[in-house]
Amino acid sequence: MKKIFLFFLVFSIFSCNNDDNEGTIIIEDIAIYKIVFNANWTAQTHPTNYPSNAHFSWMDGVTHNEQNVLFAKGLTASAGMESMAETGATDLLATEIDAKRASNKALEYKIGNVIGGNGIDEITINASVNYPLFSWVSMIAPSPDWFVANSNIPLIVNDAWVEQIELDVFLFDAGTDSGTDFTSPNNDTNPKEPVFLIAEPPLGNGLTVNPAVGKIIITKQ
Ligand SMILES: [Ca+2]
Numbered sequence: 001m002k003k004i005f006l007f008f009l010v011f012s013i014f015s016c017n018n019d020d021n022e023g024t025i026i027i028e029d030i031a032i033y034k035i036v037f038n039a040n041w042t043a044q045t046h047p048t049n050y051p052s053n054a055h056f057s058w059m060d061g062v063t064h065n066e067q068n069v070l071f072a073k074g075l076t077a078s079a080g081m082e083s084m085a086e087t088g089a090t091d092l093l094a095t096e097i098d099a100k101r102a103s104n105k106a107l108e109y110k111i112g113n114v115i116g117g118n119g120i121d122e123i124t125i126n127a128s129v130n131y132p133l134f135s136w137v138s139m140i141a142p143s144p145d146w147f148v149a150n151s152n153i154p155l156i157v158n159d160a161w162v163e164q165i166e167l168d169v170f171l172f173d174a175g176t177d178s179g180t181d182f183t184s185p186n187n188d189t190n191p192k193e194p195v196f197l198i199a200e201p202p203l204g205n206g207l208t209v210n211p212a213v214g215k216i217i218i219t220k221q
Contacts, residue, residue: 029129031161032221034122035061035110035136037169039214041117046213048202051182054117056148056214057088057139061112062097063127066105067152069097070135076192077174081137085147085174086186088114088139107131112138124221132156134218140171144179144187146198147172150216164219168212171198 037059043050062069070093071081080093090111100106107130110123127134137149148169155162175193177186181202203209 031127031155032124033127033134033155034124034219034221035134036120036122036217036219037112037115037138037214038217039115039117039119040211041140041213045211046203049181051142053142055141056115056117056119057084057141058090058114059112059121059123059136059138060084060090060093060109061123061125061134061136062106062109063125063131064100064106064133064135065131066100069100069106070137070149070151071195073172073196074194077176077195082145082174082176082192084137085139085145086177088141127155129156136216140213142182144177144184145174146203147174148213153218161220162218164217166215166217169214169216171203171209171213172196173198
């Protein structure tokens with residue numbers, strides 16, 4: 001608590017001098033979080049066209065300070081997000097996050113495992129006073145370009161590290177493939193459309209996706 005207060009005090013002082021970046025690195029207070037993805041996508045919960053090999057690709061989690069470091073609803077997806085959402089591959093996204101880390105917008109990036117539609121996966125990740133936000137994504141597979149995510153989750157609230165948060169995951173269309181069903185053939189969307197929340201079948205009911213296809217549970221270690 002004291003360190004956090006000092007950070008903001010020092011940051012405020014240095015913020016008065018626009019040419020000085022020292023304020024962002026003087027004090028750093030680390031917290032470790034376990035991130036559990038508890039998936040809930042089964043033939044019972046979401047029966048429409050449920051695919052035989054339903055799974056989630058490797059979860060990609062990142063701690064950061066810039067908003068929307070992975071993607072933003074209403075904006076077109078990066079090449080790394082397109083690759084992740086269409087194939088599950090994490091390599092290009094990792095390269096993009098490395099660039100964010102190099103420019104002090106992200107702290108750490110962790111990759112989990114492939115799990116079944118009702119599987120459980122977890123990663124452990126560091127956050128810091130300078131990087132107090134968490135975001136993650138994972139492809140819903142098979143699918144044209146659909147992915148689950150939670151973005152910009154604050155790990156510091158009221159000047160204290162959050163002990164535990166449990167959230168329903170959101171389900172997005174990356175806007176990069178125009179397929180309409182889980183096993184639709186590749187149909188590249190060119191130009192890309194903005195990322196949007198999925199509401200339509202097979203996963204949605206026309207308004208939203210209910211129940212959510214899983215929960216994310218974030219616990220301070
Ligand atoms: Ca595409």
